[in-house]
Amino acid sequence: MSSLKIQDLHVRIGEKEIIRGLTLEIPKGEVHAIMGPNGSGKSTLSKAIGGHPDYTITSGDVLLDGVSILGMEPDERARQGLFLAFQYPMEIPGVSNANFLRAALNSRQSEGEEIEAVDFYEHLYEEMDKLEMRREFTSRAVNEGFSGGEKKRNEILQMAMLKPKYAILDETDSGLDIDALKIVSAGVNAQRGPNIGCLVITHYQRLLDYIVPDVVHVMVDGRIVRNGPKELALELEEKGYDFIKDALAEPVSA
């Protein structure tokens, strides 16, 4: 029951079907990776699960600990314990990172209650230190003028502060140099444990050297075509996606 379960999901953008019957289950405590070539629908999957209004789910279901989240607004899904780390985090001019995070945490409090400012900053600074983020990031506008690496660190900081049950990390390695990649990966690894399930979406195997998955899924044309242990990622790296595409038999389910 404690899992993020995606059942035979079909997703359209406009008239075009992008996800075409995808099934996947991430039990709490595990890290799964989805690898796939560009255009396979990886990012669509994360946005659709998050509840982005541009993505229409035509059939299938997404269950968070056994409860369907498809009828929920994006904010409600988040409060149920879902977290998306964005490939391209948005810049929000004029809204400080600290105010943004406080608003996010306050949204999880019961009506009329707010988190204590002192506790908040203590917690925030502790998590920022882990990600080697300077204090000035609290007063800077959300992601505005941040470098690629700073934006990704900021995503992981939010994840650490919000303590989700399930996190989907969409191309977290894109735009990162090796040092930033190590810091971000360490940030994710520090959060691994029995209380969280992670789905790491990536095009390259490189990230999986640092965030070592329990299971690897290969996605092609909106479906999972292969499941395997972490070594599968290495095989893909070596042989390329064409090898999978060529050998593509019937779609499999996880």
Added chain:
Amino acid sequence: MSTVLLEEEMTDTPAAPARLLSAGPAAPGQEAAWEQFTKIPLPTRTDERWRFANVKDLDLSPYLQPQPVDETTREELLARSRGLEKAAGRMVFANDQLLSREVLSESLTRLGVVWLPLEQALVEYPDLLQQYFMREEAILGGQKFAALHASQVRTGMLLFVPRGIEIDLPVEAFHWLHGANSSCFPHTLIIAEERAKVTVVDYYESADTNAPGLACAVNDLWLGAGAQVTYVCAQNWSREALAFQINATVVGRDAQARSLFAQLGGRHVRSESVSHLRGPGGRSDMLALTVADNAQEVDARTFQIHEAPNTSSDLLYKNSLDDAARTIFSGLIRVDPGAQMTDAYQKVRNLLLSDDAEANSAPGLEIEADNVRCTHGATSGQIEQEELFYLMSRGISKRAAQKLIVNGFLQEVIERLDQPEIGARLAEMVQAKFAAHR
């Protein structure tokens, strides 16, 4: 100070208030202004300077001359006059009566700073008033209302800062409008001599947030060479008020003026702001933020007049519009023939939160010098769906996310003030307006 006189007046039983339009001038000496007011017709739809404005809204017949408030109201309004934690001085007016004047820094008087209610200044410093009181004509369409103000003004704040004196803390004034259909005529006159420095905050408030009323304010800033003046006007009249604000800022050599108009209240607000860059090297930053909702109309007209070379002006007006609110921005930059090396900038941003809201922008340039840089632009847009989704994906409700984004949008204006305490107070007022909405 005329405290004794004031209390006597307030214990009198007030006579039935006269209708403004049949009242005549407030006092001897104001007849000429009254005559001018009655002679100038109300603006019409075809008047270019009132383009886009809902001129039907300008009927002045319902409004009454201001009446003194009773002792209970006085106490209540004084208690509600919450300004900044630290101020150099604070005057509180209600219905054009001085309720209190707190001098927190006596030493300033010894340095020659004059800080008086207008009626007292008129007696003690007639030359100052002769030289500066409403000396710049209203040129953006509000002549009738400037004349009305001149014929009715009874009090207000005069602040004279002599050469080289810097007042570190802001000076504040509260103007309260009390009673249904009451009127008031707030006046602020700031004269900063050479290298003087001061910040002034005016708060315009209504005792009852639903009472209809009329406010017709004038604020003039005079900056001598190298002076630095920051002026903030936090307008929060009742949501049924008709309000006019007429501002003239005269910037001398190498002086720096910075003004911010926060438009929160009012049913129909007309704001006219003119910066005269009169001395070489002068600079004026003209800022405004508007939070308009329901059927509010906020009509802002601005004029950046570069009269001398090497002057700069930088205007940033931001409007947030919800429901069926309307805003108008009409701003002109003029560069006189001799004003070479002028650097003028004008930027207007409208954020529309509703399909029924309407933002009108009409920027304009009149350039008669050849070596200048003038840039202007106006844009309107809605909240970006991707921004909203990003905030919501963190658990923040749609409404809270919208508020965060609007606050962030307005924050740029507040930051340009570069006065964190005042900025925090303004942000609080914006929050209160959001909280009262819906």
